[in-house]
Amino acid sequence: MLKIWGRLTSVNVQKVMWAVRELALPHERIEAGGQFGVVGTPDYLRMNPNGQVPVIDDGGFVLWESNAIVRYLSSRYGEGTLWPADPCARADADRWMDWQATEWQPTMLHAFQGLVRTPEEKRDPAAIAASTAKANAKALILEKTLQDREFVGGTQMTMGDIALGCAAHRWLGLPMERPATPALSTWYRRLMMRPAVQGVLTLPLK
Ligand SMILES: N[C@@H](CCC(=O)N[C@@H](CS)C(=O)NCC(=O)O)C(=O)O
Structure with missing residues (x-):
């Protein structure tokens, strides 16, 4: 299942969560960043060396940078809607x-x-x-x-x-x-x- 790391107070996490919900994707969000920490742990830094949120893991494909994530989810799951065909x-x-x-x-x-x-x-x-x-x-x-x-x-x-x-x-x-x-x-x-x-x-x- 698609996993998303990030606290909802982050504008960049908000973008990803909004896209995930528009696309009705089954997912799990894990609190990270801000008061939740996590972003400085070795496991997290292996996923995102910037130590920032958001990060996603979609069936083993790990991606950071919020707009890149929104583009990826849109192109993969939202062709013709969030991802215009033209x-x-x-x-x-x-x-x-x-x-x-x-x-x-x-x-x-x-x-x-x-x-x-x-x-x-x-x-x-x-x-x-x-x-x-x-x-x-x-x-x-x-x-x-x-x-x-x-x-x-x-x-x-x-x-x-x-x-x-x-x-x-x-x-x-x-x-x-x-x-x-x-x-x-x-x-x-x-x-x-x-x-x-x-x-x-x-x-x-x-
Ligand atoms: N360019 C990155 C910026 C990511 C970013 O600045 N994330 C902030 C929250 S908006 C962050 O991780 N701050 C540290 C923290 O929350 O602990 C993106 O768009 O994903």
Whole structure:
């Protein structure tokens, strides 16, 4: 059976669990990372030398890097749904996954760590403000894209919406100033109604 290592408070584990649930895959999730530890043990480091979550083991095939895992599960078990059959549609979804990981998510790091995981007296307001401004500017790019479509790739939900949806959940859940993003918010609410997301993306952020 598919095994997934990772705590559900991790945005990267959330992506994988959401994909697993969309695809209705029988699975076992093992708590790891954060207060659960595990990621520094020799057995775990043999699976993922980065000592991070998530990791999966699918019948002996071990994989780390959350977006790579979502792509693998989608291509193997979600052809025509999460994994669009058309190469252009697939590349579109793929492009947004890369954008999420390399352009949007990193901008949120200081805001998230500062506002959610750091006591108020120890926060760095300048770092939080800079992070917030960058994250908000990136969110407006997604807002513009979502103005004329239901999902990021068009009319069908794909793996791209999973990676972006998890990042949007974090962005919208941060206690900070945000520009108005009506299209993004409508898309996010649409995603949050999906049964597969229940219990995976929860508020408040931790
Ligand atoms: N690029 C990696 C990043 C993985 C990552 O940063 N994981 C964090 C949680 S989001 C982690 O393992 N932190 C250490 C821990 O939880 O103990 C991915 O997308 O899978």
